[in-house]
Amino acid sequence: MAPIRVRIAPSPTGPLHIGTARTALFNFLFARHHGGTFILRLEDTDQARSTAAFEKDIVDNLHWLGLSWDEGPAVAGGEERGSYGPYRQMERLERYAEAAEQLLREDRAYPCYCTPDELEAERRRQEATGQSPSYSGRCARLTAVERRTREAEGLRPAIRFRIGPGTVAFDDAVRGRVEIDTAVLGGDLVIVRADGTPLYHFTVVVDDAAMAVSDVIRGEDHLSNTPKHILLFRALGHPEPRFAHLPLILNPDRSKMSKRKSQTAIDDYVAEGYVREALVNFLALLGWSTGTEDEILSLDELIERFDLGAVQKGGAVFDRQRLEWLNGQWIRRLEDDDLVERLLPFLEADAVAGRIDRVPAAAEVEAILPLVRERLPVLGSIGDVAGFFFCEEVGLDPSVLIPKRWDRATTHDGLQAARATVEAAGASGFEAERLEAGLRALAEERGWKAGDLFMAIRVALTGKTATPPLFESMVALGREQTLERLARAIDTLEEA
RNA sequence: GCCCCCAUCGUCUAGAGGCCUAGGACGCCACCCUUUCAAGGUGGAGACCAGGGGUUCGAAUCCCCUUGGGGGCACCA
Numbered sequence: 001m002a003p004i005r006v007r008i009a010p011s012p013t014g015p016l017h018i019g020t021a022r023t024a025l026f027n028f029l030f031a032r033h034h035g036g037t038f039i040l041r042l043e044d045t046d047q048a049r050s051t052a053a054f055e056k057d058i059v060d061n062l063h064w065l066g067l068s069w070d071e072g073p074a075v076a077g078g079e080e081r082g083s084y085g086p087y088r089q090m091e092r093l094e095r096y097a098e099a100a101e102q103l104l105r106e107d108r109a110y111p112c113y114c115t116p117d118e119l120e121a122e123r124r125r126q127e128a129t130g131q132s133p134s135y136s137g138r139c140a141r142l143t144a145v146e147r148r149t150r151e152a153e154g155l156r157p158a159i160r161f162r163i164g165p166g167t168v169a170f171d172d173a174v175r176g177r178v179e180i181d182t183a184v185l186g187g188d189l190v191i192v193r194a195d196g197t198p199l200y201h202f203t204v205v206v207d208d209a210a211m212a213v214s215d216v217i218r219g220e221d222h223l224s225n226t227p228k229h230i231l232l233f234r235a236l237g238h239p240e241p242r243f244a245h246l247p248l249i250l251n252p253d254r255s256k257m258s259k260r261k262s263q264t265a266i267d268d269y270v271a272e273g274y275v276r277e278a279l280v281n282f283l284a285l286l287g288w289s290t291g292t293e294d295e296i297l298s299l300d301e302l303i304e305r306f307d308l309g310a311v312q313k314g315g316a317v318f319d320r321q322r323l324e325w326l327n328g329q330w331i332r333r334l335e336d337d338d339l340v341e342r343l344l345p346f347l348e349a350d351a352v353a354g355r356i357d358r359v360p361a362a363a364e365v366e367a368i369l370p371l372v373r374e375r376l377p378v379l380g381s382i383g384d385v386a387g388f389f390f391c392e393e394v395g396l397d398p399s400v401l402i403p404k405r406w407d408r409a410t411t412h413d414g415l416q417a418a419r420a421t422v423e424a425a426g427a428s429g430f431e432a433e434r435l436e437a438g439l440r441a442l443a444e445e446r447g448w449k450a451g452d453l454f455m456a457i458r459v460a461l462t463g464k465t466a467t468p469p470l471f472e473s474m475v476a477l478g479r480e481q482t483l484e485r486l487a488r489a490i491d492t493l494e495e496a
Numbered sequence: 497g498c499c500c501c502c503a504u505c506g507u508c509u510a511g512a513g514g515c516c517u518a519g520g521a522c523g524c525c526a527c528c529c530u531u532u533c534a535a536g537g538u539g540g541a542g543a544c545c546a547g548g549g550g551u552u553c554g555a556a557u558c559c560c561c562u563u564g565g566g567g568g569c570a571c572c573a
Contacts, residue, residue: 010573011572013573130498134498175501186568199573220568247502248566292520313502316509321507325523374536454532464532469532
């Protein structure tokens, strides 16, 4: 059997899309599971929409996800590796020209002089009469003389591939046998534009053939196009690869996931603080499952257990809540120093945005990790959860400062007593258990509910009612800061 | 319109004829833990397996039809 070679072939006409990432992942898992080769090919023949910035976004984010490829551009705009290159379609133009030439020579393709306007009009007429849009084949039987006449008129032809009668069948790895009548393919297919640039259905086949791709694993949106590809493989005299069409990722309304209805750019998820492990884990389980009840799976585990045959046929709705849960699971599993390193950029962003006053050192972040770890649904929440540690002052709203069951006087009283207690504990007593014991004793002595006292202190120190554990937070904040913030809260109550 | 694909809790899914009075996870609800928020633990609600016909001793699982949903039909990818 030929070696396993699969590819992901994004076009740099937009940022890396969730769906593309999922297709890349499945190709990657398949290749790694079988010890095959994973290829990245950039389909940049749509020059009007392709940009270097999108290429960078795609390549960088694929790297970020950890989906390393064996052949293709190593980095955006950079060198390529692999012996089947080049891996950018705009650099493969001669090959398409040659292949088109071959098809022309064998009369499996022909020049078509119809203009876009004429074709558009034809399509309109067909739709108006309830027919399905299909090229009439007007230029299919032009004689050599007729062609010369048109050339003499200065007309530049597109090239059309002849779609013969019959039915094309293939065995899809996830769907089983699929048969499609070629009559339904829309007529002879344009493979090269009038300006000489090749079209997708053509380049994909020429390249998959040239790159010896063994398995084409892609989204279900290509299922209906597969017969065109198979016909092209045959015309080119190349054995066709195996096909596997993955179920689509869906918007909440079950339509194909789109930018309009969902957040589709991987980069946006990165920016919010989703970790690669969670995204990969989540995407892998969208449309595939291990058949067991295991849900938290690392990339290595996914590789080991991946099975194309176990892929679901129906589309899967992208459920953000489930992704968020998985993200929390993975954040809890990261090593301390790793998590710190991933948190730092978010703190830097918070500082730039003025949400915190300074960027803490790695050691400081590591020190509060136990306090914040299980409170981070995404890395980007670090500012909300722990920002008060890195602010000079905290915003104090008297109405929040005063606990529900307390009034202003009690709160003032409570904070003053608390401050005295903390101060009396001294530097040596500034330790979570001692602080808690001292403050509990204070509450008891004054007949206060400990929870109320703690809440007043919590808000005084953090400005919020939902925070990491209080006493550990006091320790992390330091004695001086704690006393200072308590004093400021007391002042605030006096002024209000 | 035509063609293709699909169909188990709201969502992701387990299920390859008897183990299913359909299991797990997310979300939701309750309780426990608890200084708040999380996390964690326990329990619960939630699917007449889209509907109807077959096949079979027996069907979520096989076949057919219907319905519903999705995708594709470009000189986009």
